[in-house]
Structure formats: structure tokens, C-alpha cells
Amino acid sequence: MSTEPILRVALPVPLSRLFDYRPPAGGALPAVGARVRVPFGRRRLTGLVMSHAAGSELPPERLKRAEAVLDERALLDDDALWLVQFAADYYHHPVGESVATALPAVLRQGEALHPTATVCRATADGGNADIDALERRAPKQAELLRHLLDAGDDGVLHAQLDDMLANWRRAYAALRDKGLATSEERRASDRRPPVELDATPGPDLNDAQRDAVDAVRAADGFGAFVLDGVTGSGKTEVYLHLIADCIARGEQALVLVPEIGLTPQLVARFRERLGVDPELLHSGLTDTARLAAWRRARSGQATVVVGTRSAVFVPLACPGLVVVDEEHDPSFKQQDGLRYSARDLAIARAKRAGVPAVLGSATPTLEMLKHCRDDNYRHLRLPARAGGAEAPVIRLVDTVRHAADDGLSDPVRQAMRSHLDAGGQVLVFLNRRGFAPTLICSACGHVAGCRRCDARLTVHASAGQLRCHHCGAQRPLDPHCEECGEAVRPLGAGTERLEDTLRAAFPARTVTRIDSDSVQRRGAMDDALAAATAGSAEILVGTQMLSKGHHFPQLTLVCVVNADQGLFGTDFRADERMAQSIIQVAGRAGREQRRGEVLIQTAFPAHPFWRRLLDGGYVGVSADALAEREATHWPPFSRLALIRASAHRRQDAHAFLVVARGLAAGLGGDRLDVLGPVDAVMARKAGRYRAQLLLRSGDRAALHTALRALRPALEDDPAARRVRWSVDVDPIELY
Numbered sequence: 001m002s003t004e005p006i007l008r009v010a011l012p013v014p015l016s017r018l019f020d021y022r023p024p025a026g027g028a029l030p031a032v033g034a035r036v037r038v039p040f041g042r043r044r045l046t047g048l049v050m051s052h053a054a055g056s057e058l059p060p061e062r063l064k065r066a067e068a069v070l071d072e073r074a075l076l077d078d079d080a081l082w083l084v085q086f087a088a089d090y091y092h093h094p095v096g097e098s099v100a101t102a103l104p105a106v107l108r109q110g111e112a113l114h115p116t117a118t119v120c121r122a123t124a125d126g127g128n129a130d131i132d133a134l135e136r137r138a139p140k141q142a143e144l145l146r147h148l149l150d151a152g153d154d155g156v157l158h159a160q161l162d163d164m165l166a167n168w169r170r171a172y173a174a175l176r177d178k179g180l181a182t183s184e185e186r187r188a189s190d191r192r193p194p195v196e197l198d199a200t201p202g203p204d205l206n207d208a209q210r211d212a213v214d215a216v217r218a219a220d221g222f223g224a225f226v227l228d229g230v231t232g233s234g235k236t237e238v239y240l241h242l243i244a245d246c247i248a249r250g251e252q253a254l255v256l257v258p259e260i261g262l263t264p265q266l267v268a269r270f271r272e273r274l275g276v277d278p279e280l281l282h283s284g285l286t287d288t289a290r291l292a293a294w295r296r297a298r299s300g301q302a303t304v305v306v307g308t309r310s311a312v313f314v315p316l317a318c319p320g321l322v323v324v325d326e327e328h329d330p331s332f333k334q335q336d337g338l339r340y341s342a343r344d345l346a347i348a349r350a351k352r353a354g355v356p357a358v359l360g361s362a363t364p365t366l367e368m369l370k371h372c373r374d375d376n377y378r379h380l381r382l383p384a385r386a387g388g389a390e391a392p393v394i395r396l397v398d399t400v401r402h403a404a405d406d407g408l409s410d411p412v413r414q415a416m417r418s419h420l421d422a423g424g425q426v427l428v429f430l431n432r433r434g435f436a437p438t439l440i441c442s443a444c445g446h447v448a449g450c451r452r453c454d455a456r457l458t459v460h461a462s463a464g465q466l467r468c469h470h471c472g473a474q475r476p477l478d479p480h481c482e483e484c485g486e487a488v489r490p491l492g493a494g495t496e497r498l499e500d501t502l503r504a505a506f507p508a509r510t511v512t513r514i515d516s517d518s519v520q521r522r523g524a525m526d527d528a529l530a531a532a533t534a535g536s537a538e539i540l541v542g543t544q545m546l547s548k549g550h551h552f553p554q555l556t557l558v559c560v561v562n563a564d565q566g567l568f569g570t571d572f573r574a575d576e577r578m579a580q581s582i583i584q585v586a587g588r589a590g591r592e593q594r595r596g597e598v599l600i601q602t603a604f605p606a607h608p609f610w611r612r613l614l615d616g617g618y619v620g621v622s623a624d625a626l627a628e629r630e631a632t633h634w635p636p637f638s639r640l641a642l643i644r645a646s647a648h649r650r651q652d653a654h655a656f657l658v659v660a661r662g663l664a665a666g667l668g669g670d671r672l673d674v675l676g677p678v679d680a681v682m683a684r685k686a687g688r689y690r691a692q693l694l695l696r697s698g699d700r701a702a703l704h705t706a707l708r709a710l711r712p713a714l715e716d717d718p719a720a721r722r723v724r725w726s727v728d729v730d731p732i733e734l735y
Contacts, residue, residue: 005029006056007066009038009047010096012108016088016712018095019047020056022065033074033081036066037110046070046110048099050081070110076102080315083349092641092707092727093338101338102313104291113295114187120172121155122148126180140171148181155184199244199275202237203387209234212380213241221354224347226327226368228361229382231587232389232551235360236266238382239323240273242358247274247303251320251355255306256342258329260284261519261545263306264526265533266325270304281307281314284522309334309342312349322350326548327359327368328580330732339728362587363580363618366626370636373626385591392558392589392596394614396605404561404601406501407493412559412599413505420509420538424556424594428498428541429585432562433515434469435461435497436490439477443486452687459490460517461497471686498561499541512537514546547585558589560600567607570681571734572634579613579621635730639700641707642731643693644680647723650689653677656719657693663713664695667706672697681735688724694734704729 007030008018021038023029030036030049038047044067056063076084080102088098100108107113126145135142144165147156161168175181205213208229216225216238229235243253257263260282270278279293279302296302300317307314309332324332324343332342343359350357359368359377372379385391402409407430416426436459439448448457450468457466459477467474481488490497499513512528519525531537532546535554540546566578582600590596602610612620630637643660645653657677664674673696680690697703711727714720 006053006063007036007049008051008053009036009066010050010099011038011040011045011047012096012100013040013045014094014097015715016092016094018050020053020058020063022063024066024069027069030066030069030071031074033076033078034069034071035075035107035110037068037070038066039064046108047096048076048103050085050095071113075107075113077315079319079349079352080313082352083313083345086348086352087338087340087345090704091338091340091729092704092711098338101310101334101340104294105287106291113291116185116187118158118183119155119186120148120158120161120181120183121151121153123180123182125178126175129180138171138174140165140167141174144168144171145175145180155186158183200272202240202273205237205241206234206384206386208382208384209238209386212238212382215378215380216242216356216358217245219356222351222356224350224357224359224371224377225380226359226361226364226372226377227380227382228364230385230391231362231584232385232591233362233382234386235325235362235382236269237386239325239358239360240269242321242356243270243304243323244274246320247276249320251318252297252300252302252316253304253321253323254311254314254316254319254346255304255323255325256311256332256346257306257308257325258331258548259545260308261525261529261548264529265550267306270306274304276303278302278304278306281305281311283308283310312340312342312345316353319350319353319355321355322346322353322357324357324359326361328361328363328365329548330577333732335733336726339726339731341730341732344730363583364622366576366622366629367636369622369626389591389593390595392586392598394586394598394600396610396614397599397601398605399601399603407498407561408501408505408559409601412561412601415557415597415599416506416539416559419557419597420506422556423554425532425535425537425552425554426539426557426559427546427552427555427585427588428502428539428559428561429543429547430493430495430498430541430561431543431565431581432492432494433496433517433543434458434467434494435500436492436494438491439466439488440491441481441484441486441488444481444484446481446483448482448488452684454682454684458494461490470682493562495541495543502539502541506539509538510536511539511541514540514542516543516545518542519545544581544585547581547588550588551591552588553591555588556590556594556596558586558596558598560585560598563600563602564604567602567604567609572629572632573732575609575621576625578609579618582613583618633696633698638696638698639703640729640731640734641695641703642728642734643695643725644690644728645677645692645723645725646685646688646690648688649722650679650683650691652719652722653689653691656714656717656723656725657691659717659719660693660710660714663710664693664706667709668695668697668702671699671702672706692734 007021009021011019032049034049084098084102088095131142227235246253267278279296281293297305298315324346327343334340347357371377397409397411402411438456439459450457450473452473453470455470458469460467464477465474466477495515502511514528532540532552586598645656647653654677661674675694677691677693
């Protein structure tokens with residue numbers, strides 16, 4: 001009987017199980033947390049060893065042997081492995097795909113953790129060579145030798161020489177043959193070039209900020225703190241003091257932000273105030289740069305790590321603090337693959353590590369507010385703007401009485417002129433990119449629609465295209481109707497059209513548009529935000545990209561030109577989301593000495609939402625929303641899971657969900673509500689028909705118990721072969 005241990009390996013396949021393999025022949029047993037290359041059917045896959053076992057359910061003759069061990073030591077430590085397993089268990093997602101989500105792309109592909117590179121350097125004889133004499137005979141060789149001598153023992157990478165000298169390889173071959181130069185393979189260094197930074201003292205903390213810092217400092221190990229501060233109240237100052245404490249203790253701080261666009265200003269503040277260069281982790285990095293940053297965090301060289309959603313998985317050698325900035329932002333929820341909440345995993349990670357988690361927002365989610373109400377989390381309030389700045393004045397503009405010509409009413413135009421003439425900056429907010437959301441025929445009323453989705457095509461006039469914002473399809477913008485041949489016209493306004501309107505209305509002013517279309521070029525977002533911060537962009541027009549966390553010192557007026565699109569949402573979170581959006585964008589105004597003003601165009605000024613918001617602010621809206629959710633048993637007073645299915649045929653998607661409904665009803669009993677299946681609001685997207693089944697329970701344990709049995713049953717059901725399906729635990733989008 002064999003006593004050989006069994007490797008339990010997570011593989012990137014859509015099956016909720018580990019796979020058993022024998023260790024590679026003749027080598028050391030791979031560590032738990034190390035990668036291995038294994039045969040899987042006709043493929044070779046890179047997997048991660050999750051555990052060792054004494055035996056397997058499979059007979060010995062069916063067990064295959066792992067082919068290679070890719071890591072000498074564990075790639076992920078115990079805490080990192082725990083987080084991956086926790087995410088797979090909580091979100092009921094295959095553990096192998098969860099591991100793949102947590103690793104940089106280069107490591108998923110089986111490449112080395114520390115790649116090697118070829119380096120050229122001068123030999124001792126090269127250092128003693130007569131370069132002047134060499135230059136007379138062979139100037140190319142002399143030029144190359146000078147570069148190598150300047151680099152010293154570090155040498156010069158082949159890739160760098162490709163950029164420095166054309167056709168250098170022939171010159172190198174000659175130097176090598178003379179014994180003047182040599183090449184060697186070296187492991188890539190994780191060390192960044194040293195940056196001399198001096199920490200600059202910041203402003204004195206006010207009483208509320210000091211109380212918040214002291215509360216976190218007093219935490220003995222883990223504690224979750226909701227830093228609920230009005231916009232401009234100085235939440236970042238609180239972060240800075242806590243991160244400085246962390247660095248002084250020799251520990252690492254992980255700071256999560258919802259979007260790449262928020263990192264430039266935040267990183268600049270960190271560099272100035274902390275005297276360290278934060279490590280960045282986000283999707284804008286190359287695979288190589290991301291791996292290098294990941295290694296520096298893992299080794300402890302990076303004292304401060306700033307990243308977007310996926311950075312929650314980065315290993316830290318010595319964690320001391322976790323910060324989630326703008327915790328309410330939906331961007332923290334992954335919407336495909338492993339559908340995790342980075343905010344919630346950050347809290348779980350901090351609890352595992354025994355360190356504080358600070359969750360900052362001017363508009364905390366109802367989930368966080370309920371945790372505070374139940375004394376699970378500590379509620380820290382910053383009720384006033386820092387530095388004596390006053391909260392902006394918010395007023396409604398009735399577009400029934402004051403028609404919005406090309407998107408702007410007369411009161412808004414007049415207010416813009418007044419603020420611009422006084423040296424202020426104006427932000428015009430419209431959360432809809434493109435020129436117009438609809439192209440309609442003037443004669444027959446035909447609306448241009450996407451051929452692959454149940455959606456209208458958006459007009460992008462500057463590109464001369466119609467684009468689908470759901471599947472990415474595009475086609476040329478034709479001035480004639482495809483049905484009757486008559487003239488077509490754009491209906492409604494997007495940021496592109498609004499930009500044209502503003503340029504025409506204010507020809508002497510600088511207008512800058514910031515949305516996902518205008519900042520596609522690398523560095524464009526940084527340039528646009530720099531201009532906005534400096535005030536050289538007098539009128540800003542953009543989407544929600546401008547509403548989050550930015551500080552524009554000269555901005556005194558915010559105009560929300562189409563607020564009504566959020567008033568009649570079908571999602572139960574509509575009021576909460578609407579209030580968050582308005583409060584966040586309004587908070588950009590008047591953050592310095594001059595008081596800001598916010599104008600909101602609406603055709604429904606008597607709607608009860610506006611009275612709740614204007615009279616009670618976000619506190620009033622959230623209190624009413626919590627009471628309503630409690631009465632109707634919706635989150636955070638219940639737990640949800642959404643099972644989605646899509647197929648080329650509508651009946652296949654529904655047939656699969658009917659199977660899921662039957663299984664779920666038998667698993668959850670009377671503690672589980674099973675609602676559906678129904679078509680998704682946009683039933684057809686990218687050529688596939690979509691449907692969904694909603695599971696709801698007031699008992700979180702009951703919901704997860706049902707899902708734990710439901711997922712593997714669905715994986716084995718024949719109906720699953722005809723669909724793409726997913727489980728979304730704690731969904732933030734139901735429609």
C-alpha cells in the first residue's frame with residue numbers, strides 16, 4: 001500500500017471541487033500554497049496546492065501525477081489562502097477560479113514569481129581597457145563598453161540596450177570575444193529606485209477628526225469603523241494619521257479605492273504627507289508592473305499599498321491597517337466571474353489579521369449603517385467640513401417652469417455666468433456619456449436599436465458612430481432612417497452634446513469633458529484632473545467619474561442637469577443610490593473658503609424624495625430607507641442570492657432556472673423565498689437571452705446552507721450544459 005501523500009489542487013475550471021494528484025516523481029513535496037503544473041484531460045493547467053491528504057476517493061490507478069512544481073516555497077501564505085477559500089465558500093464560486101482571481105495574470109499563466117533577465121556587464125579586463133584606442137578602431141564597441149562601465153556591477157538589461165543602441169549585439173559579440181564584456185541571467189529586482197521624500201506636516205485635526213483617530217488607535221486588534229463624514233470633512237486626514245501610525249510600527253497599510261481615477265490625488269497626498277511612495281495595484285498597469293508591485297507588497301517592501309477592487313487579495317507580509325475609501329461605491333462589487341465585494345472581503349481580511357478596518361464615506365450604505373445600529377461596527381461621525389468651509393446650498397430648478405434648452409435651463413445658465421465671473425469653477429453633471437441616448441426618425445418614429453441587445457444605440461457624434469453601451473457593438477451614424485429613408489435626429493442629451501452646448505453658450509471659457517470616452521488615452525485622466533484641480537478648466541462636464549472623492553479648490557457651483565432619471569427606478573435601492581449620487585457630486589462644491597451652490601434640474605420638484613433630501617440630507621433619506629426595508633424584509637434585513645442564466649434560446653435559460661427553483665425549494669424549506677424565474681429587464685444582451693431566479697431569506701445561515709448544496713447539484717444537471725450561469729451572493733444589481 002502506498003504511503004505517498006496526495007496533493008489537493010485548485011484548478012481554474014468551473015467545478016466546485018479540488019482535484020487529487022500524486023506528487024511529481026523524484027522531487028520535493030510541493031508546499032501548500034505553491035503552484036504546480038498538472039495534466040487535465042488533454043490540457044496542461046497551472047493549479048495551486050490547497051492541502052495535502054493521506055488518501056483519495058479515487059483508486060490509485062486513476063490518480064495522475066503532477067508534472068512540475070513551479071514554486072520552491074508557498075506562493076500564498078496561510079492568511080492569503082484563507083481569504084481565497086473564504087471568498088469561494090461565501091460567494092459559492094469554484095475555488096480554482098477564485099484562486100485565479102486572486103493571482104496576477106503572469107502567475108496564473110505559470111510564469112516564475114521572480115522572472116530572470118539577461119544582463120550585460122563589463123569584465124575586469126573591460127574596466128582596464130584603453131577605450132580611446134578602442135574607439136579609433138571600433139567606435140560601436142567603445143560606445144557599448146562605456147555604457148556598461150557606467151552601469152557598474154549592476155550591468156544593463158538586454159531590453160534596455162535595445163532602446164539605447166541600435167545593432168548593439170554585434171558590438172557585444174566582439175567585446176565578449178575579447179574578454180571585455182560578459183552576460184549573465186539575473187533575477188529581476190523588486191527594489192524601486194530610491195525616492196527622497198520628506199513628510200510634510202498637515203493641518204491640525206479638529207475635535208471630530210481627533211476623536212475618530214483616537215477611537216481606532218484604542219482598538220485592541222480587529223475593529224470595524226464606519227467613518228461617516230460629510231464631503232470635505234477631512235476623512236483623508238484621518239486615514240493619513242492612522243497610516244502614519246502603521247508605518248511607525250513597521251506594518252503595512254492597504255487602502256482600497258473604487259476607481260483608478262481616484263488614485264492620482266490620493267497618492268500625491270500620501271507622498272507629500274507620509275514621505276513614502278505608495279505601491280499601486282490596478283487594471284491600468286501592465287502585467288509585468290502588476291506582478292512587481294504584488295511581489296513588493298508580499299515581501300513587505302511596500303509599506304502602503306493603494307489599489308482598486310482586486311487589490312483586496314494582495315498578500316501582505318505584515319498587515320497593520322485596512323482602509324476602504326468611498327465604501328458605498330458599487331465599483332467594489334465584481335460583476336462577473338467571482339462576484340465578490342472587495343469591501344466585505346476587506347473587513348473579513350482585517351478580522352482574520354486582527355487589525356482595524358476603516359470604511360469611509362459621506363453616504364454610507366444601509367448595510368454599514370445597520371451594522372453600526374446593531375453595535376457590530378463603530379460609527380465615527382465627522383459632521384462638519386474641515387477648515388471652516390460651509391456646506392453648499394442646494395436648490396431645485398423646476399424644468400416645467402424653466403425649460404431646459406439643450407439641457408440647460410435659464411436659471412442654471414445665469415448661475416454659471418455669475419460664478420464664472422466671480423472667478424469660480426463650474427461642474428455640470430450628467431451621468432450619461434455620448435452625444436444622445438436615442439436616434440429617432442422624424443417621419444416614422446423608428447428608434448435605432450442594437451441588433452444583439454434589447455437596447456437603444458447611443459449617438460457618438462464626434463466619432464460618427466452609433467454604439468451599444470451594453471455589448472460594445474457599433475456601426476456608422478447614418479443620417480437617414482434604416483426603415484423609411486427619411487431624416488433622423490438625436491433625442492436627449494449626453495455629455496458630448498452637453499459639451500457642445502456649453503462651448504456655444506460660453507465661448508470665452510475653457511470647457512473640459514471627463515467621462516470614459518474622453519480619457520481613454522493613457523495619462524488623459526491624470527491630465528484632465530490636473531487641469532481641473534488647477535482651475536484652468538473653468539467648466540467641467542462629466543459623469544459619475546467626477547463625483548467621487550476629487551478636490552477641486554476653485555469649484556463653487558455644481559449643476560445636476562438630469563436628476564429625474566433616478567427618481568423612478570425599479571430597484572429597491574433606487575432612493576439610496578440617488579441620494580448617494582446627488583450628495584457625492586454636490587460635495588465637490590465650495591470645499592475652500594467660498595460657499596458652494598448646487599442646482600438640481602428636475603421636472604418633479606414636489607416628489608417626496610427631494611423634500612427628504614433637502615430637509616434631512618443623507619441622514620434623513622437613509623433613515624427612511626432603513627425603516628422601509630425593515631418593513632418589507634429587504635436587505636439589510638434579509639439576505640439575497642441571484643442565480644442568473646443566459647443562453648442562445650430563451651427556453652434554455654428558463655428551463656435551467658426551473659430546475660434550480662425546484663432544487664432550491666426543497667433545500668430551504670419555509671426559511672427561503674424562491675422568486676422567479678423571470679426574464680432580466682434587458683432580456684437579450686450580446687445575442688443571448690437572460691433570465692434570473694432570486695433567493696431571499698431572513699436567515700443568512702439558511703441561505704448559505706441551501707446554496708452549498710445547490711451549486712454542485714446544478715453543476716451536475718444536464719440543463720447546465722446549455723447555459724451560462726452564475727450565483728451572485730449579496731447582489732447589488734437585481735435588474
